[in-house]
Amino acid sequence: MKPIVRPPDLRRRALILSLALLPALSVPLLPTSAPAQTATTEAPLPSWNDGPAKQAIIDFVRATTERSSPNYVPPEERIATFDQDGTLWVEKPMYTQIIYCLDRVPAVVAKRPELKNVEPFKTVLSGNREAIAKLPMHDLEKVLVATLTGMTVEEFKAEASKWLETARHPRWKRPYTELTYQPMHDVLRYLRANAYKTYIVTGGGQDFVRVYAEKVYGIPPEQVIGTASGTKYSYGKDGKPTLVKDPRLLLNDNNAGKVEGIHLMIGRRPYAAFGNSTGDRQMLEWTGAGAGPRLKMLVLHDDATREYAYGPATGLPDSKVGTFTQALYDEAKKKGWTVISMKNDWKRIFAFD
Amino acid sequence: MKPIVRPPDLRRRALILSLALLPALSVPLLPTSAPAQTATTEAPLPSWNDGPAKQAIIDFVRATTERSSPNYVPPEERIATFDQDGTLWVEKPMYTQIIYCLDRVPAVVAKRPELKNVEPFKTVLSGNREAIAKLPMHDLEKVLVATLTGMTVEEFKAEASKWLETARHPRWKRPYTELTYQPMHDVLRYLRANAYKTYIVTGGGQDFVRVYAEKVYGIPPEQVIGTASGTKYSYGKDGKPTLVKDPRLLLNDNNAGKVEGIHLMIGRRPYAAFGNSTGDRQMLEWTGAGAGPRLKMLVLHDDATREYAYGPATGLPDSKVGTFTQALYDEAKKKGWTVISMKNDWKRIFAFD
Numbered sequence: 001m002k003p004i005v006r007p008p009d010l011r012r013r014a015l016i017l018s019l020a021l022l023p024a025l026s027v028p029l030l031p032t033s034a035p036a037q038t039a040t041t042e043a044p045l046p047s048w049n050d051g052p053a054k055q056a057i058i059d060f061v062r063a064t065t066e067r068s069s070p071n072y073v074p075p076e077e078r079i080a081t082f083d084q085d086g087t088l089w090v091e092k093p094m095y096t097q098i099i100y101c102l103d104r105v106p107a108v109v110a111k112r113p114e115l116k117n118v119e120p121f122k123t124v125l126s127g128n129r130e131a132i133a134k135l136p137m138h139d140l141e142k143v144l145v146a147t148l149t150g151m152t153v154e155e156f157k158a159e160a161s162k163w164l165e166t167a168r169h170p171r172w173k174r175p176y177t178e179l180t181y182q183p184m185h186d187v188l189r190y191l192r193a194n195a196y197k198t199y200i201v202t203g204g205g206q207d208f209v210r211v212y213a214e215k216v217y218g219i220p221p222e223q224v225i226g227t228a229s230g231t232k233y234s235y236g237k238d239g240k241p242t243l244v245k246d247p248r249l250l251l252n253d254n255n256a257g258k259v260e261g262i263h264l265m266i267g268r269r270p271y272a273a274f275g276n277s278t279g280d281r282q283m284l285e286w287t288g289a290g291a292g293p294r295l296k297m298l299v300l301h302d303d304a305t306r307e308y309a310y311g312p313a314t315g316l317p318d319s320k321v322g323t324f325t326q327a328l329y330d331e332a333k334k335k336g337w338t339v340i341s342m343k344n345d346w347k348r349i350f351a352f353d
Numbered sequence: 354m355k356p357i358v359r360p361p362d363l364r365r366r367a368l369i370l371s372l373a374l375l376p377a378l379s380v381p382l383l384p385t386s387a388p389a390q391t392a393t394t395e396a397p398l399p400s401w402n403d404g405p406a407k408q409a410i411i412d413f414v415r416a417t418t419e420r421s422s423p424n425y426v427p428p429e430e431r432i433a434t435f436d437q438d439g440t441l442w443v444e445k446p447m448y449t450q451i452i453y454c455l456d457r458v459p460a461v462v463a464k465r466p467e468l469k470n471v472e473p474f475k476t477v478l479s480g481n482r483e484a485i486a487k488l489p490m491h492d493l494e495k496v497l498v499a500t501l502t503g504m505t506v507e508e509f510k511a512e513a514s515k516w517l518e519t520a521r522h523p524r525w526k527r528p529y530t531e532l533t534y535q536p537m538h539d540v541l542r543y544l545r546a547n548a549y550k551t552y553i554v555t556g557g558g559q560d561f562v563r564v565y566a567e568k569v570y571g572i573p574p575e576q577v578i579g580t581a582s583g584t585k586y587s588y589g590k591d592g593k594p595t596l597v598k599d600p601r602l603l604l605n606d607n608n609a610g611k612v613e614g615i616h617l618m619i620g621r622r623p624y625a626a627f628g629n630s631t632g633d634r635q636m637l638e639w640t641g642a643g644a645g646p647r648l649k650m651l652v653l654h655d656d657a658t659r660e661y662a663y664g665p666a667t668g669l670p671d672s673k674v675g676t677f678t679q680a681l682y683d684e685a686k687k688k689g690w691t692v693i694s695m696k697n698d699w700k701r702i703f704a705f706d
Binding site: 076153197206207210214220221222224228230231232233240241243250251256259260263264265266267268282285286289 | 429506550559560563567573574575577581583584585586593594596603604609612613616617618619620621635638639642
């Protein structure tokens, strides 16, 4: 008989960070605003060029929602899941949440001055990008724990909201929340107009993404599944209950963990799933293994001019491209998943284009 | 700095079982049917007698949903959470899920004959109720692990569905799914008609409750939060992905764990919460600590004729009544929570009354 309790696998947690190449820290400039919304009476997917990717989405929606279809899916079962980083918004030069954590270090050290001369905080405070880039995984985890846990859930939400309003992406000098892909907003809207419930299923922090998902994507907190730490319930000095974010890892929502997260939080198999890296592979496989038509799509970053080109678009061997492997795109081809070329399939990338 | 990973606390898991007094194993008799549904144009809460409990619900709904109210709550924030055992359905003589696990033992032993003469399976197979009642907690956990894990999520769903169709409650000789409280169906319907999203937040097994919650309560799987084990993603002989229920405990959704579960799965504080035991105390406290009107209700089992009388209704000291303590009802009174008297507040208990 298996043991009843096994500790979560730390190595899987480490994968969250494994692509965290080092960024410029962000510089406050402008207020955040939501991406432009277009009218709902328009033809579907206006930011998409005609082609097989756009057609696959339209065919899938018709097949599963038209009453006369042999593959009609009842509304309550219409679940669509979306990876976030690299699928709904820009993930370069590094995951936005990692930038948030690095940016938070000065405030954490101000409250806990004993950390000032302790690594990795000392290096992060130095602003030396090369040195920060060389911090070992174990040190980066200390930064995550120090900046994402130990405060109440309300305090975290307030801090992250404030940061999102002021932080700017180093390339576009815009709030990160404006660097969401307009064609994916089209897909979210189109699916929801057809009674699909849209979920984010992200390797990133669940609480972090929940701060902006409703405003930015129209996805409420209860439809955001992400890597989640525990919380600790206790009572403040006034006797009022508080819920404090805890370093204990509850769910590592990446790779097979995405399927586990979907089962835990939804309890139904998705009919549509969107991703862009090997972290999404199992979610797409699991979706594809269901009966009837299932939409499995991978975003290929092949547009160095308008966004970035990486992974298979570079021609580099898999050992050099992190989790955006040629092997994944070969699996996609073999299994009939649809690859979205940002360069060819997307008329525009951002709402401000 | 705290450790990043701590194993879940086994003692908390044990609490799930702590009220599991021993039952007659169930006897198949009749097909399951959903409780009677009444028209939606009726006055709210038809199965309730007029009184402070009914009035508290109506006042709360008006205060939070009428546009002119100073305490108006936007629809997307309208969350109501319900304990299940003893709050939505009968929990005596023991939790239905424990009866399911005991009933499953012969099938498990048929597949794994090496367990036949091993405790606790030997005792469970004997049918000796007194001996089964004396099984130590550690042994009951072995029964849970053997009957709730080690199969795919689809296999578990099929097995539990089949059992629910045939098993009967020893007192009423009806399917367990008919032993749901009609007045609570009224509340679920009334809240949903006012744009509240209704959730079950149960110490029982999440996967078990999800099997029937949509059909029985109109609550979809993604709105069932319960004690949850992990799952393991792998590939079958045909290469198809499978998700197998794993003994690893992910969430112990009882006591403070209910608040943690609500944060994990919803990410919003409820406006209304219903419970009946100390396992619900923190959920009600957390709900009550939010701003504006919040509905906190406790079901008091004080109707030995139509259902059962236990806890404070017995006049026994708290040391004798398990988790249905006078201390909890004293806290309710002190904090302005509303106690529902099944005897006085409910016109009828079941749909078949």
